[in-house]
Amino acid sequence: MPLQWRLVVTIDKHSASTNDATLAWPADREKVDVGTLTVERLVGEGERVCRDVNFDPTALPAGIALSDDPLLSARSAVYAVSYERRAGEVKEPSAVTTPAMGIGAGQ
Amino acid sequence: MTGQTQFTVFSRLLHWLMAVLVLTMLFIGVGMVSSVSERYALLVSIHKPIGIAILILVAIRLVNRLLNPPPPLPAHMPLWQKLAAKASHWVLYALMFAMPLIGWGMLSAARYPIVLFGSLDLPPILPHDAMLAAELRHLHTYLAYLLFATFLAHLGAALLHGLIHRDGVFTSMIPWRARAGGGGAAR
Numbered sequence: 001m002p003l004q005w006r007l008v009v010t011i012d013k014h015s016a017s018t019n020d021a022t023l024a025w026p027a028d029r030e031k032v033d034v035g036t037l038t039v040e041r042l043v044g045e046g047e048r049v050c051r052d053v054n055f056d057p058t059a060l061p062a063g064i065a066l067s068d069d070p071l072l073s074a075r076s077a078v079y080a081v082s083y084e085r086r087a088g089e090v091k092e093p094s095a096v097t098t099p100a101m102g103i104g105a106g107q
Numbered sequence: 108m109t110g111q112t113q114f115t116v117f118s119r120l121l122h123w124l125m126a127v128l129v130l131t132m133l134f135i136g137v138g139m140v141s142s143v144s145e146r147y148a149l150l151v152s153i154h155k156p157i158g159i160a161i162l163i164l165v166a167i168r169l170v171n172r173l174l175n176p177p178p179p180l181p182a183h184m185p186l187w188q189k190l191a192a193k194a195s196h197w198v199l200y201a202l203m204f205a206m207p208l209i210g211w212g213m214l215s216a217a218r219y220p221i222v223l224f225g226s227l228d229l230p231p232i233l234p235h236d237a238m239l240a241a242e243l244r245h246l247h248t249y250l251a252y253l254l255f256a257t258f259l260a261h262l263g264a265a266l267l268h269g270l271i272h273r274d275g276v277f278t279s280m281i282p283w284r285a286r287a288g289g290g291g292a293a294r
Contacts, residue, residue, distance in 0.1 A: 052237035053218050058148045062226045066148060073148040077139075083217065088241030 007035040019068040045094040054083035111178045113279045118175055121168045123282055128161050129203065133255050140248075155210070156223045162207035169200060181274045192264065195257055202254045208232075209250065213243035 011030040017023045043049045058066055058076040066072055114122065132154065139150035180189050214221045215231030217240035222228055233239065269277030278285040 052235060056219070058151075059220050059222075068145070070145045073145045074143040076151070077143045077147040084241055084244045087217065087237035088245070091237075 003039045005037040006033055007037060008032065009034045019070060021069060021071050045096050051091070051094070052087065054079055056080070112275055113281075113285050114177055115171075115175045118168075118171060118177070119280060119282055121164060121171060122280055125161065125164055125168065125203070128157055128164070129254070130258070132157055132161065132206075133251060133258070136251055152222070155221065158207040158210050159223060159229070161203055162211075165200065165203040168203075172200075178279050180276065181272075183274070195261055195264075198257050199254075199261065202250055202257065206247065206250060206254065209243050209247045213240050213247060216240035216243060 009032050010025060011032060012018070012025065013030075045051050056076050056079055057072045060066065113119070135150050135154050135157070139147055139154060142150070180192060184192075211221060211229065212233045215233040216236045218231065218235045220228055221231070265277055265280070268274055275285070
């Protein structure tokens with residue numbers, strides 16, 4: 001079985017802060033299910049998979065835009081530097097092994 | 108005066124448009140890599156489309172340069188200065204091609220999305236290779252310094268011709284029509 005997570009959007013109509021991640025929004029805000037994240041298989045840490053890519057919170061799919069949260073820009077900036085530094089290192093084969101067949105595959 | 112004393116209108120338009128874009132890009136580049144503020148994401152999003160615009164413009168400009176050769180340099184200029192002028196121009200051309208291509212290439216090698224506007228993405232131009240991405244990223248910085256240094260030399264030489272020698276070299280590139288004599292009369 002693939003693993004799935006629901007993507008839930010909290011709607012704010014009362015101008016709660018979107019630029020301060022330390023402020024929790026009140027619990028009574030409307031929540032809407034807008035999608036499902038499905039993980040269909042596992043992959044190892046080898047080349048060109050998770051090791052050789054950077055996570056950038058400002059790289060977004062169509063339909064999702066950046067908020068005015070300054071943390072997103074800051075994370076994008078420092079992750080880019082982090083990626084540049086580790087990408088330029090000589091890599092040893094990963095000690096972590098993952099099953100060749102992932103969750104859901106071969107069932 | 109006989110012969111051509113100024114670059115063509117189209118050549119001058121390309122020169123000044125690209126001068127603004129290239130100088131803007133150098134400062135955006137320095138600004139974005141030294142910032143973790145909200146401006147970072149904004150500057151990065153501006154840097155990519157301007158880079159591609161420069162790549163398109165420099166291709167047009169190279170064709171234009173070959174079709175419309177620049178006016179000759181004054182006969183009194185020493186040979187080494189003429190050679191330096193030619194060499195610096197070709198270095199600037201090479202860097203205006205190289206910088207956008209390296210930027211595009213390093214994002215390709217890191218498999219970043221290369222967003223121009225909204226949902227308009229460019230395809231990758233290099234295979235996914237983290238080490239290559241890191242090396243191109245460093246090269247992008249080193250060549251940016253070289254571009255800035257060459258720009259300063261270019262600006263310095265232009266001002267030397269325009270303010271000290273007044274030999275028509277500076278006026279050959281001014282955006283407006285040079286007076287008859289191309290500035291040579293003031294010597």
